[in-house]
Amino acid sequence: MQGPARWGGRATAARIEPAGRLRHKEGQAGGQAVIELRQVGMGYGGRRLFAGLDLSLQPGSFHFLTGPSGAGKTTLLKLCYAELRATEGQVMLFGQDTRSMGRDAVALARRRIGVVHQDCQFLDHLPLAENILLPLTVAGRRAEGEVHLPELLAWVGLSRRADALPPELSGGERQRAALARAVITGPEVILADEPTGNIDWDMSQRLLTLLVELNRMGRAVLVATHDLTLIRAAKAQVAARVLRLREGRLLQAGADL
Numbered sequence: 001m002q003g004p005a006r007w008g009g010r011a012t013a014a015r016i017e018p019a020g021r022l023r024h025k026e027g028q029a030g031g032q033a034v035i036e037l038r039q040v041g042m043g044y045g046g047r048r049l050f051a052g053l054d055l056s057l058q059p060g061s062f063h064f065l066t067g068p069s070g071a072g073k074t075t076l077l078k079l080c081y082a083e084l085r086a087t088e089g090q091v092m093l094f095g096q097d098t099r100s101m102g103r104d105a106v107a108l109a110r111r112r113i114g115v116v117h118q119d120c121q122f123l124d125h126l127p128l129a130e131n132i133l134l135p136l137t138v139a140g141r142r143a144e145g146e147v148h149l150p151e152l153l154a155w156v157g158l159s160r161r162a163d164a165l166p167p168e169l170s171g172g173e174r175q176r177a178a179l180a181r182a183v184i185t186g187p188e189v190i191l192a193d194e195p196t197g198n199i200d201w202d203m204s205q206r207l208l209t210l211l212v213e214l215n216r217m218g219r220a221v222l223v224a225t226h227d228l229t230l231i232r233a234a235k236a237q238v239a240a241r242v243l244r245l246r247e248g249r250l251l252q253a254g255a256d257l
């Protein structure tokens with residue numbers, strides 16, 4: 001396999017980004033969190049998943065979220081992009097309390113967040129390129145996306161698959177396409193839910209490299225994963241914090257990971 005395709009570094013990324021999105025650098029302490037959960041509780045029906053949960057994602061930070069299946073990792077991510085509303089507590093997106101935000105304000109905030117979903121669904125009748133462009137197409141910004149698409153496809157190593165239909169893609173290709181679709185809008189935050197589920201180790205490493213590159217370009221990254229080997233590999237490349245969701249509590253994992 002070839003080495004990971006690149007976006008070509010910071011200068012290229014700045015062209016891909018809407019203006020003014022790259023001002024944050026890792027290590028800025030005490031700035032405004034891009035996403036913040038304060039004393040958040042969440043459950044479905046009568047069943048409580050977690051309570052009193054605090055989380056603060058600073059610009060340029062890198063977090064892993066781990067924990068057993070069913071602990072609520074996907075649910076927590078959904079709270080972070082206001083797909084779900086918390087049953088208790090405050091969820092702040094870019095300094096605004098989601099409880100006081102109308103639908104338009106939530107939609108605007110969500111455009112600043114790129115999400116790689118656990119199931120990475122695509123529209124199967126549309127070629128890959130169209131699927132990746134979709135977030136900009138629906139936002140009326142398709143032309144902007146078309147300019148940057150070749151570069152983005154090269155970065156995720158899918159230049160030759162632009163015309164393929166999603167059912168023709170391998171698992172690793174789907175995961176990389178999902179990442180490309182998540183970042184085409186130039187988001188400040190990337191939330192990735194098991195982005196390396198069902199792919200082999202080489203491909204997992206490749207995905208990880210892409211996420212680390214995004215982080216180095218200033219984005220906050222939060223990755224939900226079961227894969228402790230991946231977390232260990234990441235720690236050699238980036239100052240990642242590891243959070244563990246277990247039995248309704250979110251704890252910072254120790255160095256023993």
Ligand SMILES: Nc1ncnc2c1ncn2[C@@H]1O[C@H](COP(=O)(O)OP(=O)(O)OP(=O)(O)O)[C@@H](O)[C@H]1O
Pocket residue numbers: 044045049067068069070071072073074075076118
């Ligand atoms: N829409 C829903 N309605 C009812 N229960 C739900 C809903 N979504 C999730 N749950 C339940 O909430 C719990 C947490 O689900 P969630 O998907 O957040 O876990 P997870 O940590 O992401 O698990 P996995 O590692 O398997 O992806 C599970 O018991 C799940 O069945």
Ligand SMILES: [Mg+2]
Pocket residue numbers: 073074075118193
């Ligand atoms: Mg999940």
